[in-house]
Amino acid sequence: xxxxxxxxxxxxxxxxxxxxxxxxxxxxxxxxxxxxxxxxxxxxxxxxxxxxxxxxxxxxxxxxxxxxxxxxxxxxxxxxxxxxxxxxxxxxxxxxxxxxxxx
Numbered sequence: 535x536x537x538x539x540x541x542x543x544x545x546x547x548x549x550x551x552x553x554x555x556x557x558x559x560x561x562x563x564x565x566x567x568x569x570x571x572x573x574x575x576x577x578x579x580x581x582x583x584x585x586x587x588x589x590x591x592x593x594x595x596x597x598x599x600x601x602x603x604x605x606x607x608x609x610x611x612x613x614x615x616x617x618x619x620x621x622x623x624x625x626x627x628x629x630x631x632x633x634x635x636x637x
Contacts, residue, residue: 563576580603581600588618600619
């Protein structure tokens with residue numbers, strides 16, 4: 535028998551609660567790409583992006599994009615790379631709080 539490794543093109547997702555320095559996300563994205571992932575996306579609840587995080591994201595070829603929410607203001611991040619997408623969750627939070635207050 536001939537044995538071989540077949541690489542399957544997959545999309546991998548990383549989920550994390552807080553993206554501060556983004557070291558965990560960037561390390562995981564490298565490991566996933568090395569393991570055969572075609573595309574790697576990360577989903578962060580709170581995108582802090584402190585220190586060199588934005589620069590490191592820009593330099594990282596292994597991560598395709600990062601989606602974070604607007605629980606932390608993202609509007610003043612003029613250096614935010616195009617790899618970072620911001621999901622507005624204000625309406626969801628408003629509806630949930632309204633439901634809780636009316637219960």
